Amino acid sequence: MNLLKINQLSFHYPDQPNLFNHLSCSLQEGEILTILGPNGIGKSTLLKCLMGLLKPTAGSVTVNDQPLSKLSPRQLAQWIAYVPQHVPDPGSLTVSDYLVTGRTPYLEFTQTPGDSDYELVQDALAKLSLTALKDQEVNTLSGGQFQMVTIAKALVQSPKLIILDEPTAALDFGRQKQVIELIQSLAKHHFAVLHTTHNPNHAFMLGHQVGLFSPDGHFESGEADQLLTEERLKQTYGTDLKLIYEAELGRYVCELV
């Protein structure tokens, strides 16, 4: 069963040419899809279409074989946690109180979060080494700390699929590795993860499926080692680079030259 199926999706902003055309792809539990492509090509726009925040001009999206349009926001939030590139400032909530808002899709209108909800918060904080920040106000966090907290909130939401738009953009090297390892671990535990990144090495580290936007907007998906050739990556980013096979790592490494 497909957790997510993207069928012949096209989209353009008003009075603009199509950003993507007849884009198809699917994701099952335990799978990772890494989306790469140049700046401004339509990656975030695609994710917004998958979340029903933008209406595709053609094609369809199904979640667990149900049309996206048939799912209520609450049902969708139980299936998919989405962490956009720019998360609105949640104000002066503490990190714990912010994270527990991830439980909203499971609570009745007047219900307050209970012990089991706060246990999920503690688990997510521990998993991402954020426990020391639990009582800090979110609006005092650094950019990277806040990015980690938004990922933790997605875990608290306990979805089947996590969609992350550039989840490592603000992170130091160690934190980037932690997020890549988190994605690997989520897949091992049968979650599906769809994420965007500007670092081809993340795709090689994760393996699984890659979706690549070419500079002309064409989208292709396949296995990282097969799709991400040196030539394609040079074309994608309009720069010289090298792919080197590192036997010790058992994977390719992409270096700018």
Ligand SMILES: Nc1ncnc2c1ncn2[C@@H]1O[C@H](COP(=O)(O)OP(=O)(O)OP(=O)(O)O)[C@@H](O)[C@H]1O
């Ligand atoms: N609301 C909007 N109205 C019109 N054009 C938009 C709107 N939002 C984005 N765009 C344009 O659509 C194109 C795709 O934007 P999008 O944010 O999806 O790109 P991206 O691939 O995620 O880029 P980046 O890697 O830089 O984050 C860009 O040219 C952008 O300027």
